[in-house]
Amino acid sequence: MRETVARCVVAMGVGLALIVAQGCKKQAAPAAVQTVVSSRGPQVLPDFPVGPLPVEDVDPGAKPRVERAAGRRQQVQPVQSADAQAAAVAEAQRRQDARLLQQQEAASQRQQQELDQEIEQDLKMQQEMEAEPRIQDIPELPPPPAPLEPMQPQ
Numbered sequence: 001m002r003e004t005v006a007r008c009v010v011a012m013g014v015g016l017a018l019i020v021a022q023g024c025k026k027q028a029a030p031a032a033v034q035t036v037v038s039s040r041g042p043q044v045l046p047d048f049p050v051g052p053l054p055v056e057d058v059d060p061g062a063k064p065r066v067e068r069a070a071g072r073r074q075q076v077q078p079v080q081s082a083d084a085q086a087a088a089v090a091e092a093q094r095r096q097d098a099r100l101l102q103q104q105e106a107a108s109q110r111q112q113q114e115l116d117q118e119i120e121q122d123l124k125m126q127q128e129m130e131a132e133p134r135i136q137d138i139p140e141l142p143p144p145p146a147p148l149e150p151m152q153p154q
Helices: 002-024 065-131
Strands: none
Touching: none
16 A cells, blocks of 8 residues: 555655646747748839828827937937036026025124124123222121020920
């Protein structure tokens, strides 16, 4: 019985391995068919009108290829003007930065002057306080004798 089960398991394993191996094989691409046109026969002229094909369902956002190609040509010019525009924007930014820097420097100078004035005022006040005559120590008088009365609860 065990031998039969073992043979079945081995057979199933071999079958599975074959299936996997066959699925993993690189399948050959079909050979490309080349059409041979002989120049000896009569030429066939098309009997349909030349031009764009009629389309029934047209996406309103879709544009013909010709217009897209023309759009690409037109994009070259804005790129050149974009460089000039970018340079103009950069120059305007530099001017604005220079103005802001001047304003900040002026504000910083004003703040520094205010600080200097406050420091000078503080120094003057300190010098005035030091220049004022101080009260000299007065001789200590002995404290008056306090009456000693016994404390009685009331």
